[in-house]
Amino acid sequence: MSEASTGICLLGCGIVGGGVVKILTDQAELLRQRIGVRFDIRHVVVRDPKKHAATYPGLPLTTDAHAAIDDPKVQIVVELMGGTTAAGALVERALKLGKPVVTANKSLLASRGPELFALARKHNTAIAFEASCGGGIPIIDALSRGLVANRIDALVGIVNGTCNVILTRMTRNGWSYAQALQEAQKLGFAEADPTLDVSGRDAAQKLAILAGLAFNARVSEADIHVEGIDKLHPADIQFATDLGYVIKLLAIGERDAEGRLTLRVHPTLVHKTDVLAEVSGSFNAISIYGHALGHALFYGRGAGQMPTASAAVADLVGVATGTTQLAFKRLNIYPDSAAPAKVLPFEQLQSRYYLRLTARDVPGVLAQITHALGEHGISLSAVLQREADESQYVPVVITTHLARQGAMRAALQAIDALPTIQGPSVCLRVIDQPKEFANG
Ligand code: HSE
Secondary structure (H helix, E strand, C coil): CCCCEEEEEEECCCHHHHHHHHHHHHCHHHHHHHHCCEEEEEEEECCCHHHHHCCCCCCCEECCHHHHHHCCCCCEEEECCCCCHHHHHHHHHHHHCCCCEEECCHHHHHHHHHHHHHHHHHCCCCEECHHHCCCCCCHHHHHHHHCCCCCEEEEEEECCHHHHHHHHHHHHHCCCHHHHHHHHHHCCCCCCCCHHHHCCHHHHHHHHHHHHHHHCEECCHHHCEECCCCCCCHHHHHHHHHCCEEEEEEEEEEECCCCCEEEEEEEEEEECCCHHHHCCCCEEEEEEEECCCEEEEEEEECCCHHHHHHHHHHHHHHHHCCHHHHHHHHCCCCCCCCEECCECCHHHCEEEEEEEEEEECCCCHHHHHHHHHHHCCCCEEEEEECCCCCCCEEEEEEEECCEEHHHHHHHHHHHHCCCCECCCCEEEEEECCCHHHHCC
16 A cells, blocks of 8 residues: 555545545545555545535536546545445455445444454455444453453443434433434434334444443344344433433443353443443433453444544544554454354343333232242342322332343333233343442
């Protein structure tokens, strides 16, 4: 690769693509000084060049992706178009030509990562994907290099900015989910169709990538238990607050002593003293627990034009200087070179729980509830009941000690079958810091 000039082809010029163009243009001198490389944007592949011509005068816009990728003057292909079908085919094309690919496409990597990394290896090239997780936070770099000396035991992250904006609004303003979503859409934080984000899938795709690197395992989206935030009731946010917790959508990966992984994304009660409880709005944060380092927190803007472009340009630099290719060749941490994850069935997950039951305000109800929990070996940690108003039903809120998910599911089935309970009851999980790190 020439030191003087490195030819780039950008696939897609939406929000993030525009940010990459801006950094490469505005910071050309800084980049040249730091790494001795001048990036040359040779082609920008878009669907409708007329739409972009006014915003980016002078940019080499084209609709011909194949010719752009194949151009011998293009040395790096940057895929920022999103989606999996067309993007996947173009990434393959670039890799087959031996051209390194920089991508922000977590859906593509979560669904076809092992295959694409193997293809890159076969053609003696590499894939760089810092922008796929955590926006501008250099978490991929940290997991691949900075933390490489650590056996990582847990990774707990807020990795979806949209959900965090919605949950922050619900918590601070006492809003419903629908109200908070509408506001997030109005402010441009949530998409018109927010399904991928609010269902938890976006976070699961990021967790698949991060957990793969953290635990040296091949993790697919299907390995992850996923629950979104779209069913969350403001009452649970209020009760959680009363109990000293904040509800966050967490992506959690943990390794047990036998090397089995639990992988999950769900709304979670986080104690207000946990650093993750303080992460609000569109910010992301990822807590990593390494055996040597202990707890480390990676915090920053998890989405948006310039933060994500910052990560993509960092990848461009890694590729242009050859460090990405070297790491790819030497480190056995990428999904094509890792063994499939040994995933603990979700029913065997050990967790603490938060329950909100709707119970008739009659004698003996609490005894029935605690009996059903006790029958399944579940021990109570706290109980909170408000006095009834005019309704004959009252909310009963319970937190538990550690119990298996399967036991909790069976206990809840028994509780919801009680004539004194109006089901379905709400069950959320409570997270504690890994024990070995909890006391400082
Ligand atoms: N939609 C994502 C989020 C950003 O809200 O965090 C892109 O990964």
